[in-house]
Amino acid sequence: MKTVPPSVVNGKPVHVTDFVEGKDWCVDLGRVPETRELLFLVYQGEGTQIECRRTVPWQGKELIPPEQDQVLEHVRFPFSYSMHVAPVSDLLQRIDSLFMRCLDLEDEYRFLLASFVMSTWVIDRLPVAPYVALVGPPGSGTTTVLKVLHLLCRRGLLTSDISSAAFYRASDRVTPTLFIDETATAGQQRTLFHLLRSGTTRDVFALRENRSYRTFGAKVVAWPELPDDDALNSRCIIIPIQETLRTDLLRPDSTEIIKDAEWLAPRLFRYRLAKRQMLSIPSIPGVNRLRPRMHDLYESLALAIGEDPIACARLLECLEHQQNVNRDPLPPNQSAVIGALHKQIHAHMEQTTYLNLDLTKEANLILAESGERFRLTWKAVGTVLKNYGFFKKRTKRKWVISLDRAARKRVHELMSRYGVDVPSSCFPSRELEEACEFCKAQHGVHSEDSESNDSTGYPPAAKEAVVNPLEELRSGEKEEEIEDIKCRTAEDFEDEDVGIIEDIEEEDIDRFDNEEEEEDIDRFDNEEEEKDIDRFDED
Numbered sequence: 001m002k003t004v005p006p007s008v009v010n011g012k013p014v015h016v017t018d019f020v021e022g023k024d025w026c027v028d029l030g031r032v033p034e035t036r037e038l039l040f041l042v043y044q045g046e047g048t049q050i051e052c053r054r055t056v057p058w059q060g061k062e063l064i065p066p067e068q069d070q071v072l073e074h075v076r077f078p079f080s081y082s083m084h085v086a087p088v089s090d091l092l093q094r095i096d097s098l099f100m101r102c103l104d105l106e107d108e109y110r111f112l113l114a115s116f117v118m119s120t121w122v123i124d125r126l127p128v129a130p131y132v133a134l135v136g137p138p139g140s141g142t143t144t145v146l147k148v149l150h151l152l153c154r155r156g157l158l159t160s161d162i163s164s165a166a167f168y169r170a171s172d173r174v175t176p177t178l179f180i181d182e183t184a185t186a187g188q189q190r191t192l193f194h195l196l197r198s199g200t201t202r203d204v205f206a207l208r209e210n211r212s213y214r215t216f217g218a219k220v221v222a223w224p225e226l227p228d229d230d231a232l233n234s235r236c237i238i239i240p241i242q243e244t245l246r247t248d249l250l251r252p253d254s255t256e257i258i259k260d261a262e263w264l265a266p267r268l269f270r271y272r273l274a275k276r277q278m279l280s281i282p283s284i285p286g287v288n289r290l291r292p293r294m295h296d297l298y299e300s301l302a303l304a305i306g307e308d309p310i311a312c313a314r315l316l317e318c319l320e321h322q323q324n325v326n327r328d329p330l331p332p333n334q335s336a337v338i339g340a341l342h343k344q345i346h347a348h349m350e351q352t353t354y355l356n357l358d359l360t361k362e363a364n365l366i367l368a369e370s371g372e373r374f375r376l377t378w379k380a381v382g383t384v385l386k387n388y389g390f391f392k393k394r395t396k397r398k399w400v401i402s403l404d405r406a407a408r409k410r411v412h413e414l415m416s417r418y419g420v421d422v423p424s425s426c427f428p429s430r431e432l433e434e435a436c437e438f439c440k441a442q443h444g445v446h447s448e449d450s451e452s453n454d455s456t457g458y459p460p461a462a463k464e465a466v467v468n469p470l471e472e473l474r475s476g477e478k479e480e481e482i483e484d485i486k487c488r489t490a491e492d493f494e495d496e497d498v499g500i501i502e503d504i505e506e507e508d509i510d511r512f513d514n515e516e517e518e519e520d521i522d523r524f525d526n527e528e529e530e531k532d533i534d535r536f537d538e539d
Contacts, residue, residue: 009055009062017063018174019124020056026273027056029065029174031077038065038072041081043273050081050273071170076156080262082270088308091118091267095152098260102148102252104141104244108318112237113149115315118304120153120177120218121272125279126300129200132220133233136241142222145241146179147252149220151261152268153177167195168206168213178219193229196221200235234293237322275307282309284316291417294323330418332372336363337384338418341411345403346436356382356392356399388414412438 007014020027030041030052040063042051056063066072095114099105105113112132119130132149134142150156157176170176180192198204199215206213226233250257281302290298298319302312330338340362344354360378367375376384378399382392385401389410392399403411433439 009064012057012060012062014055014064015058015061016066018066020058020063021277026276027058027063028269028273029077030081031079033079036068036073038068038077040065041078046085046274066173071157071166072174074157074159075170075174075176076150076153078265078269080266081273082266085270085274086267088118088271088305088311091264091271092305092308092311094260094264098152098257098264099148101260102250102254102257103145104246104249105145105239105241108321109239111314112301112318112322113145113239115301115305115311116218116220116237117149117152118268118271119301120155121268122276122279122304123154123175123177123216123218125276126303127202128235128296128300129202129216129218130297130300131196131200131218131236133226133236133238134220134222134241135224135226135238136222136243137224140241140243142241143181144252145239146181146220146222148257149177150179151252151257152264153179153218153220154268154272162192164191164195168208168215171199171215171217172213175214175217178217180219180221193227193232197229197232197235235297237297279303279306281306282312284309284312286316286320290316290319291323294319332367332370333363333374333376333380334384334387336366336370336372336376337381338388338411338414339363339366340381341385341390341403342415345408345411346433346439349435352404353400353402356385356401359385359401409438 017027018029025042025044027040027042029038031038040053040056042053042056044051054064092111092114095117096110099110099113103110116130116132119126123129134145136142146158150158155174155176156179157170158179158181160181162170162178162180167178170178195215196219198206199217199219202216204216206215221236226238281299284302287295287298298316301315301319305311305315337359340359341354343362344351344359348354356378360376360381363381364375382399385392390401390403390407392401
């Protein structure tokens with residue numbers, strides 16, 4: 001039977017909370033192991049004893065813990081605490097040691113998971129909530145990783161599926177670390193994706209039935225494969241999980257692992273109580289190389305381990321690797337257009353405007369060199385340009401793209417940020433690169449020269465090419481197609497309207513051409529008529 005919390009305790013109105021803090025003190029939740037009862041652990045500064053209380057007076061009110069229900073029953077609250085604060089380096093080392101005994105993961109991934117564990121204990125101080133995506137086929141061990149992390153993270157809640165209502169209630173009441181297993185097999189995936197995306201940002205509330213809910217909190221999700229959701233994937237530390245052949249690994253429920261976790265949890269809890277108001281991030285060179293979302297993730301993880309600069313430097317290295325490995329390339333049509341822009345602004349540096357038809361021809365050359373079978377129309381090129389903030393304008397009967405200094409800088413940033421996959425011909429020569437201020441700023445032309453040459457001062461010798469007859473035949477066909485594109489004029493592309501993926505019907509092409517022709521004729525007639533009227537008025 002559901003119990004109703006009292007409205008008055010000790011003659012004071014009650015206030016239900018899971019955490020409250022002052023200048024040198026804080027009140028957090030704990031659980032009595034024998035009775036499973038929730039109570040408050042009152043911390044009043046280093047050198048003092050932590051007190052256990054059922055209620056705490058605060059600002060004329062009486063604080064009481066949240067009502068125990070079937071959701072909170074499964075949340076892992078601390079049931080003991082340490083008397084001393086352990087250094088971050090010791091905690092990271094002990095967490096990694098536990099991982100090594102039961103998980104077959106590379107050093108980099110173990111370190112990232114250890115940093116994630118630390119961050120969950122100070123989640124209310126982080127700018128964004130860190131997410132972990134465990135990706136592996138069935139039987140690879142993703143569930144084992146979830147169980148191990150559940151033993152160590154603050155307020156862990158392990159579930160194989162979760163409804164929207166339960167998600168909102170749990171996140172709002174106690175800000176748990178959610179562990180969601182095999183979500184790709186659950187229903188309502190789109191709803192779950194939305195819930196996960198909304199839970200990374202602090203101070204964002206979900207409104208449901210005249211109530212507001214906090215969804216902020218750290219989360220770990222196990223997927224058979226990454227979801228087709230770039231916005232969600234970009235918020236995650238991605239850990240690939242593979243089936244192991246090792247037979248010496250311990251189970252998460254083994255006595256040794258449970259004992260180690262019970263040794264670590266009180267010390268992690270003590271670290272939270274003592275350090276949460278003194279967290280800071282050390283200055284580490286190279287942080288500006290991270291993309292915005294990865295930079296936010298770095299700040300959240302580094303804040304929890306900030307007293308150890310060596311660990312923060314290692315974290316930066318790991319996240320740079322995550323950024324490079326997990327970055328998906330742009331679609332071929334977008335890569336071709338950005339590559340064409342990059343080539344044109346270096347081949348014609350003195351120009352500030354470029355014909356859309358010339359860019360179309362260059363983009364199709366890139367597609368041909370890349371082995372793509374489809375071609376772009378000037379209309380499709382204009383759509384890609386618009387998506388990236390480059391706008392075209394009409395001058396007489398030609399569409400042109402204006403590229404000022406800010407636009408040129410953005411082209412370089414797009415090439416660098418997305419790692420645009422285009423042929424080497426799209427990149428400027430050494431002379432043009434040295435003349436471009438943005439290339440020098442991004443790539444460091446002179447430093448690359450010294451790295452590319454050996455001690456003798458000569459460039460490295462070229463490797464002997466291995467000829468494949470099939471590839472040679474395909475290469476010959478590709479060269480013929482490229483030469484055909486080069487021989488065609490810009491007007492040839494204006495008459496085409498081939499779709500990006502699927503061909504557009506010839507009726508649509510004729511209708512579009514006729515409409516364009518009629519618009520040009522009307523525009524010309526109107527201009528001639530206005531000239532005649534002006535001439536007549538002057539006479």
